[in-house]
Amino acid sequence: MLNDFLAVSHDTSGAITTAAIVNAGAVIKGELVFNVRDYGAAGDGITDDADAFQAAIAACAQVNGGTVYVPPASHPYLIGHPLELAKPMAIIGCNWESTVLRLKPSVNDFMFKFAQASDKVMFGMIFRNLKFELDAPGQTAGGGISAISALHCVIDHVWFNAPRDFAIKFTQNSSGNGHHNKISHCLFDSNSMLSDGQGLALYFAGADECFITDNDFENMGGATGCSVMDFNGSNHYIGNVFVNCNGGIFQRDTQRGVIVGNIFDTMGGDSCVKLGGGRGNMSIANNEFFNVGDGPNANNTYCILFVWTDGISSVTGNVFEMSSSGQTAGAIGFNSGQAVTSTTITGNTVRILANPSQAIIAGTAQLTKGCIISANAGYNPIGALSAPSVPASDVAYTPSFAADCMVYVTANASGTVTISLDGSAVGSVANGNTVGVHVPLATPITLTYSAAPTWAWIGQ
DSSP states (O other): OHHHHHTSOBOTTSOBOHHHHHHHOOOOTTTTEEEGGGGTOOOSSSSBOHHHHHHHHHHHHHTTOOEEEOOOOSSOEEEOSOEEESSOOEEEOSOTTTOEEEEOTTOOSEEEEEOOOTTOOEESOEEEEEEEEOOOTTOOSOEEEEEESEESOEEEEEEEEOOSSEEEEEEOBTTBOEEOOEEESOEEEOSSOOSSSOOEEEEESSEESOEEESOEEESOOTTTTOSEEESSOOOEEESOEEESOBOOEEESSOSSOEEESOEEESOBSSEEEEEOSOOSEEEEESOEEEEETSSTTOSSEEEEEEOSOOOEEEEESOEEEEOSSSOEEEEEEEOTTOOBOSEEEESOEEEEOSOTTSOSEEOGGGBOBTBEEEOOBTTSOOEEOOOOOOOOTTOOBOOOOSSOEEEEEEOOTTOEEEEEETTEEEEEEETTOEEEEEEOTTOOEEEEESSOOEEEEEEO
């Protein structure tokens, strides 16, 4: 073993050089772990450690990837310029308390930047067990990680504190869109709500089919009104917690996305979840919304707000507990000027309505036939409704009720009634008998008869 050790080149300190490791081709314990302290990082909160970090990253890249280890330090590691990553590797710390990287004052850029060739992807990059302090004095722009064409990258247990613009920004180069990244067990927070800057935790304009799971978002949203801006769609948000944020998830391209099992607590802005721009399949299920309208910049805040979309969506199993005193607009809202199709709102629960004069579901006039609103506790009417007048024979009537209903038609004692929904016959009744028909929201019903029947409407 001693002969093998002496047979390779060493630097002046006696350490094996990176070039010697590569040339020898042997695997020696520790050769794929590059400690930033070995490359000159001080971790004293005064020395600019960016060059030392970059040297460790370069050494790791020479052996086609390994681990750049950031050991505990008494003070933050000061980072005075962006750290460029040309090849995938793991950047690993110890914990959030003692492994802290802090942007140097007036660094208006990202702390880490993917810098692979413009026609290449970054496959399998890993960040773990680190804290990034991003809002340095004098800073006017920048953030944590600029992830360009990222594929199957993992960002786990990283604390992103006070990003000026973006904690993580996903974009793409000429190689195309990134995808299948995992962001988990992270904390995105600001010391206080930014009065300027975007203050976004996540920005997607070049990564889809990603999993964003089990993260905490606190005091995010800056001056722009959302914690997550997603232009890609097809991303999954599962088990996250949003607290005191100016807006939650704004999914601009609603294609095949999932928002499941999240908590939205004391939220402001215009919405906790906002959907717009796409025509794909969206599932919003089993989330809990409470104290909505009590958060920062609240102004008629919705739990879920649909904008610019006529896509297929399912909203089911959510709990809406709106503020009794804050700026709550309602549980669900639909912007005017759109014709929403194939949207299902079922099995949700509304605990508290902030103001009885405000609609729990607003903008239902935008919903067209094919939409379903049913079995929502605290919203859907139970029992008899005030029935409209029976229309003339063969004249279609579109219900004004903003929910699914059952209609019970009773024929004249000597007459026959044919019942049609949206132009298709669905049943008939005669000689004083009664038949029940399920009438979905916004679906025209037509009665054809010679002797006028009666009918009763029941909320469903």
